[in-house]
Amino acid sequence: MTDDAVPDLRASDTDRERVAEVLRDALAEGRLDMAEFEERLEATYQARTYGELAPITRDLPVSDVAAPPAVSLRKGPQPAGSWAGRIVGGEGTSTWAVAVMSGFQRKGRWTVPRRFTCFAFWGGGELDLREANFADGEVVISCVAIMGGMNIIVPPGVEVDVRGIGIMGGFDDGETGIPGDPGAPRVVVTGFAFWGGVGVERKLTREERKLAKLERKRVREEERRARLERRQARDEERRARRELHGGDLHGDREDRRGHLGH
Template sequence: MSDEISPAGKSSDRATSPDLRASHADRDRVVEVLRVAAGDGRLTSDELDERLETALSARTLSELTALTTDLPPVAASGGAVVAEVKDVLRIERRFSPVKRVGRWVVPRRLELATEFSEVTLDFTEAVITQDTLQIDMDMQGKNLILITKPGIVVDTDALNLAFSKIKIRHAPDPDMPITLRVELVGKKSFGRVVVRHPRKRAARRLLGKPARRPAD
């Protein structure tokens, strides 16, 4: 059975005193619970912003617990949710693809330095602990594919393009609270930037719907 992230931000099978001082990891885990709740429609955008501000300044575990007492715990399959979040992740690659899928931990900043390497970043099941991800790009050739879900928006205004195109296949839902803003900066040459939702089969699995069977 997988552990769960409890309201105090710890695994549910570990007892801790609520008067203990909170660590950065404790705050990050509670932020993840809040973001999942907002993505599920349990918190409004204003509620999310208010609770995130309180979580990031919380000093004790009891302060963190108060933020999630009305929310369900978040399953942590294989301990991915409690993994350390890197401040900066740099990926350098030539002539071979890059993929981040499943419950990978999104860093606070990502640097892409690639040559003719297709890069796929799938955020649909990723562990996200902050509201903004800046991707610094120095990417030549091939495509950058960002697979998103409702609540994730991609900002490409600061990206310098050379013989490249941007294709965003789904417009953001104005009624959906923003849980992650992905900001693309730097340079993309010779290729495309594609922002899309998961394929139909993956999308139905993400929403907890059974796959459709082919007609007889």
């Protein structure tokens, strides 16, 4: 980790794997024992930022692990991985979307405006906010769905407030009331649904799903290693018992031979 790196910049799966490789090398070289290795490996896969990764290998000989580009925290845009860096101000990438017997989609890196309006008639649309930036700390998404549907995907940590009205249709308000992370944006979903519906769901990003998969893999490896260690311990115990009993029997035979000789 370089001294001018931004500690709040989000780390990638590749960055975490680089740190994990350094830890494996340190274990093989005897610089870390198994307990230290497991503790640091767990911290590696749980790390979200470069600032959390840096201390893990600070006392190990490594030249270039997870070094991000130097970015100022006071000038220009904030790191895209932090909530502060995702509330960028200004105008949105687009302010409306329409689907008439068709569909629309907004996903990936885009900026949600302070107010976004979407309309669907015999069609549907999807707004994916998981990787989006936000023009303000609170954005309003107004949806009108007539014999159609819309789906809004928000990342974990974002507060959602659903206020829409449905007639022979509905607005999914299952995500309403869940507290957001400090500094996270607030998404207000409002509008009208007639013979249609508007759904709101919370999903992890692709990177977070990969991290969860790596964590499950790490847990399985630890369980497998623990089972192997228990099996080895049982084998050692049985071997010790056989040697002990074999030694006792040999000693008894020698004693009996001595008594007969007398």
